[in-house]
Amino acid sequence: MNFASDNTGPAHPAIMQALVAANAGHAASYGGDDLMAQVRARVRELFEAPEAAVYLVATGTAANALSLATLAQPWETIFCARTAHVHEDEANAPEFFTGGAKLTLVDAPDGRMTAERLRAVIAAQEGRGIHSPKRGPVSVTETTETGTTYGPARLRALLAVARAQGLPVHLDGARLANALAFSGAAPADLTWRAGVDVASLGGTKDGCPGVEIVVLFDPARGEEFEYRRKRAGHLFSKHRYLSAQALAWLEGGLWLDLARRANGAAAHLAGGLRDKGIEIIFPVEANLVFFNAPRALHRHLMAQGADYHLWGGSLDGPDPDEILAARLACDWSADEAMIARFLGLI
Amino acid sequence: MNFASDNTGPAHPAIMQALVAANAGHAASYGGDDLMAQVRARVRELFEAPEAAVYLVATGTAANALSLATLAQPWETIFCARTAHVHEDEANAPEFFTGGAKLTLVDAPDGRMTAERLRAVIAAQEGRGIHSPKRGPVSVTETTETGTTYGPARLRALLAVARAQGLPVHLDGARLANALAFSGAAPADLTWRAGVDVASLGGTKDGCPGVEIVVLFDPARGEEFEYRRKRAGHLFSKHRYLSAQALAWLEGGLWLDLARRANGAAAHLAGGLRDKGIEIIFPVEANLVFFNAPRALHRHLMAQGADYHLWGGSLDGPDPDEILAARLACDWSADEAMIARFLGLI
């Protein structure tokens, strides 16, 4: 019963097969492989962005930090949700890659920044001219860290705040597939048509061993991204193994199918928990379920083999009745039996 | 009627005379001058720290950023007040000098962090191991940005939180002289005896053209500081002109006299304002006075030649009755006549 993360499950077998299939003969290195040309064409088509610059890296932190460094100057500040992965989970990667830009945090109780809050925080970050950091890019996450999604309309409204200030926008799309599966929107609607300049589309949490697609809608940013990727050690020599993952994942809509499966598992889990009177904290719109339960129940579940993370708080506290929040993450492989077993323990 | 900043007034004439006097004949460069040896001895004596490493730089931002870089690793986060100069007024200098460390902000409504708040923020910054920044130094400001002071007991209690976690402590002492003048404490009581590892003692805001003394109580940190100072362009070739300032400023307690004068002027101002029914926002413990007044009054004062800064808000708003906060900064040269003229306008 592993709900610890969407990175603890296996890759989809079709992707592993594609890796094996890609392993024949010689191939040009450093992104010059034929498979990458196919990935590029496929991604441009998918995003309705025939000119976009398209790159692959292996980790979400690399995708985010390289994208932010391409958008932000070292003397700027990046606006993001207080819960953003780029702030909380990357050990200062944005600060490192940008050469010392700052992150200015926007409260986002359910994971989503609101236009009002973003506007207010941007407005507050100005009055000192050269003394305080200049306003830099807005970084938004879709699906958010709490499993909620913006959807096209809300995202467009949020990013209009950035556009009005002339600020560029980065989208952390480590779980963009889940948000697209939930809303049914076109990829363009959650990216460039909503005001995004650089987006990632994450394969790693959605059935790949490790690949993230970075899309720069203004191809003029491409050269800088390429130099930054290389000097950060994120340009793969045997690049075909990234390309093959991405291509198989995009093939026939597999990426969306996997995201739908993960979303479905989460919905199933959330429904089951609600049926048992467990409080679900955030709307379940993707593959993450946050719930409240007494410490004693968490202990019981984990003792029986359930693997998941508390969201703050500690299993070791004295009071068995204290309510602790927790996160369940479903990947594409989370099956009925596992979910039923988990729900059965409650 | 210039209350815009404690950096708009003149230097004390004795310090200018010392500059002129230092300008005779040849002197060793890069800190090898005889005056610097005297400064070093005098500072060690003053701080009761016979082994301390002592350096001079010309700006407060240099003093802070170099000190923090010596204490923090790039993958750490620095804890400081939300209002701290290192966060708000240095255009990402700490992020730059540390190679990308983060600043984690502690609410400090009156400018002072409390032990409880600092403890809570440090505690919250931990659970993700390698994924989030490691806990790094605590940076504290004395006098704070709002003109309040910690004083020895409160500072010791606050920094005990850092010591308990094994975190090093930086003290931004751009206005340390004012705090020492207010409390009458020994310099050691507001620095190493309270738990400070590296402190600055600022001359620039207290009557010097531009000199900040940095004291590293552990001399083993000295070599790193020296290399960092040099590669940041902050090692002066004609160093004697920094030394001469510092020496004349320390001579005969001039530095404390000047701080007392500035504090006295602020107390006078605050008293006069209170007498006229104006609300003073923070305890006036140093050379800064924050007060609330209607927009119309601010307009009147500035139209009559008073020079000071609003603390948020804008003179241009529509409502003449809206209450706006403002800051008055007094330097040593703020004289009775100027203050009387200002108060007379209200």
Next chain:
Amino acid sequence: MNFASDNTGPAHPAIMQALVAANAGHAASYGGDDLMAQVRARVRELFEAPEAAVYLVATGTAANALSLATLAQPWETIFCARTAHVHEDEANAPEFFTGGAKLTLVDAPDGRMTAERLRAVIAAQEGRGIHSPKRGPVSVTETTETGTTYGPARLRALLAVARAQGLPVHLDGARLANALAFSGAAPADLTWRAGVDVASLGGTKDGCPGVEIVVLFDPARGEEFEYRRKRAGHLFSKHRYLSAQALAWLEGGLWLDLARRANGAAAHLAGGLRDKGIEIIFPVEANLVFFNAPRALHRHLMAQGADYHLWGGSLDGPDPDEILAARLACDWSADEAMIARFLGLI
């Protein structure tokens, strides 16, 4: 006839099978997988270093830059061969990861620094104290970029120069397997017993899709390496796919077999070229062959489908008789037929 690089060939099938096999069920992420525990144990055994800290990354540039950043301070200079990959082929990655350290170059006509040259360059880099960079680590490459090897005795003699100065040592082992296959030495003899502090053992150029093993012989350096890896985006969430590569590659000495095959192919090529009167530039001790040939011959070979890189110079020059140097790189998959075909064209 692809001799363009040792990164254009396929991975060994056994390693692909291991990847597929690793793709079953759930596994702890971020290096907590069981396979990594096995890799760690195997590497420690192989290097006779039971305490060593062992990490995996996906690219050679990441391995080098992270290792150098762990050894060098930003105000230091790194000593390396003028031809070193860290200088020539990493787009300033060492400068980026170290926060601005310098690289000081040592002439190495056949790819190998000599003790005399290294000593002289280190000696020359000193006289200015704080004004010039401090002496930092020595970075050595085994197999060198020109396909020569140091071997244990020569390496020990070279690194004695660093040890005498108290300078730490990094070994770029992107092709260390080839050097070990050539000399028959124990891994410890080409690393810690010769004076190396941090070494990489590269799988990518030796039959893996993309994995580099970093070994820090002083485990106290491990925590810093882990934070640096994370903030550089080089910690893989689905780490099992790095572990599985490394484990299969080490299993049963496959790594050495593959290196021997590649070395054998290069020896065969070099012999064949010599038989045809072609000048071989450097001793062929690993999997690289450098040779001189007239422009016209290079044109002929490439026109017939041979893929390799000139070593300086351009195919487009006017003089068909001009002698141009070129590099042939053999990977484990370079077979007899391909080599025979190539030699047959001459």
Next chain:
Amino acid sequence: MNFASDNTGPAHPAIMQALVAANAGHAASYGGDDLMAQVRARVRELFEAPEAAVYLVATGTAANALSLATLAQPWETIFCARTAHVHEDEANAPEFFTGGAKLTLVDAPDGRMTAERLRAVIAAQEGRGIHSPKRGPVSVTETTETGTTYGPARLRALLAVARAQGLPVHLDGARLANALAFSGAAPADLTWRAGVDVASLGGTKDGCPGVEIVVLFDPARGEEFEYRRKRAGHLFSKHRYLSAQALAWLEGGLWLDLARRANGAAAHLAGGLRDKGIEIIFPVEANLVFFNAPRALHRHLMAQGADYHLWGGSLDGPDPDEILAARLACDWSADEAMIARFLGLI
């Protein structure tokens, strides 16, 4: 007899008087002072550059590193003479300020790069695309570190190489005044008319306590420079003391007079040495004299109170007859008596 550096002598009294005179009343901080407006106007007139952005900093390293950071991307390499101050004497400041750019060295036996050498080095730095640093700015020093000058024609010819490649140009003008005094050229002829984008004009080595003028001929670069200066701690709050130095130094051509005096002293020294059969190493075109003499003579001179630096080599060697090079630096205050005394010792 202090010839150790042009930074060991006193400032000119007129400049000290200007400092004292500037110390009256209040003045806007951070460069908003009236004196700075005058400096800006005067510098623009002097350089025949009515649109140029003009800034002041206190050290030559700050001027150089900030300028280079404005011109170079982190993934580029800067071309400069092997003897350049930015390479040898700034403890990696360019690498720090640029975020990790590299310096590629051009041999310059007499301190001057030649167009041929620069062209060859630039040409050699290309072939690897994204793998090696991109070609970045050329940094040239006038007066060079060896006391030679380019003069307008030679400089224009050299920089044509950079222009032909589309590379921007930085001029380290720490001793630009001496070169202008020597050649009689207009400041524009040694800067923008010769192809320079950003130049410094150094006051510190020419009679000021510490001020360097940075001129960006394309004012569009100004905002970036301002942010970089601020976040590097090089924006002075009490800026009037920088402005006052610069203004007094420029007033009535004092800056050129002082440079002429220093140049004259060096010429006198060199002539005297030649008369005594001492070999002068480089053409004496500014205020530096390099000469060869046996170790025994150096020992004698220093024992008698002469203060200067050997140029490589050590006073402590065993052979009294070994010829050692040395540098004599003259500042404006080097008087006849001091020079006569020195020559008398030989």
